[in-house]
Amino acid sequence: MGTSLDIKIKRANKVYHAGEVLSGVVVISGKDSVQHQGVSLTVEGSVNLQLSAKSVGVFEAFYNSVKPIQIINSTIEMVKPGKFPSGKTEIPFEFPLHVKGNKVLYETYHGVFVNIQPQKGKLTPSPVDFTITPETLQNVKERALLPKFLIRGHLNSTNCVITQPLTGELVVESSEAAIKSIELQLVRVETCGCAEGYARDATEIQNIQIADGDVCRSLSIPIYMVFPRLFTCPTLETTNFKVEFEVNIVVLLHADHLITENFPLKLCRM
Numbered sequence: 001m002g003t004s005l006d007i008k009i010k011r012a013n014k015v016y017h018a019g020e021v022l023s024g025v026v027v028i029s030g031k032d033s034v035q036h037q038g039v040s041l042t043v044e045g046s047v048n049l050q051l052s053a054k055s056v057g058v059f060e061a062f063y064n065s066v067k068p069i070q071i072i073n074s075t076i077e078m079v080k081p082g083k084f085p086s087g088k089t090e091i092p093f094e095f096p097l098h099v100k101g102n103k104v105l106y107e108t109y110h111g112v113f114v115n116i117q118p119q120k121g122k123l124t125p126s127p128v129d130f131t132i133t134p135e136t137l138q139n140v141k142e143r144a145l146l147p148k149f150l151i152r153g154h155l156n157s158t159n160c161v162i163t164q165p166l167t168g169e170l171v172v173e174s175s176e177a178a179i180k181s182i183e184l185q186l187v188r189v190e191t192c193g194c195a196e197g198y199a200r201d202a203t204e205i206q207n208i209q210i211a212d213g214d215v216c217r218s219l220s221i222p223i224y225m226v227f228p229r230l231f232t233c234p235t236l237e238t239t240n241f242k243v244e245f246e247v248n249i250v251v252l253l254h255a256d257h258l259i260t261e262n263f264p265l266k267l268c269r270m
Contacts, residue, residue, distance in 0.1 A: 003030035
């Protein structure tokens with residue numbers, strides 16, 4: 001007796017860009033004929049900002065600024081009131097994806113504190129050479145107690161195409177303490193708020209080990225990290241929110257010393 005409704009999109013990967021046409025069919029199935037008051041289809045796109053648990057109650061002014069930001073909203077009438085026959089009925093549709101006013105159709109993204117429901121970019125390579133020693137470390141309380149070490153390396157670019165890996169190399173020139181592990185830690189930084197204040201939350205979204213044990217000195221260790229598709233998006237910065245990414249090179253020594261070097265990244269989709 002029941003009637004079911006399903007929406008099928010023609011494009012298999014469901015990836016669209018601003019200005020393209022979204023097309024598909026609405027499928028209505030039922031054992032019996034059914035009266036209806038018309039069928040319309042609405043396409044909505046929004047950015048939803050939400051505070052982390054530790055920020056609630058701190059920035060009361062956020063509650064007005066973090067309401068969903070609507071970037072696309074279109075409705076079309078597909079069928080006027082009437083009756084659907086028994087069996088399956090398919091109603092085709094086409095929707096041009098046009099944004100509202102001067103809004104930008106951001107890439108779909110689901111983070112911890114920022115969700116975007118539907119950007120090609122321009123990329124300039126930015127290679128970075130780095131040297132890590134006890135003297136270059138920040139936020140160290142007892143620098144004199146650290147073992148001596150010298151680590152050099154480079155990242156081929158901190159401006160990264162999101163579909164291509166982050167690459168480079170690292171060389172342990174010397175270290176008084178034995179090395180346990182060398183890891184790459186990818187961090188997503190989400191910031192949201194308004195003029196009264198901002199909440200900033202960093203979340204580790206990927207950690208890969210590039211070396212295990214006390215590595216040979218002066219040996220080149222490749223840096224290679226593929227960006228996880230479900231947890232990354234192009235770097236975004238707007239009035240009310242930002243989504244940024246960083247990579248940490250983490251070296252763990254046997255004396256339980258943890259060495260961390262941070263590099264901000266800019267992700268772009270070409």
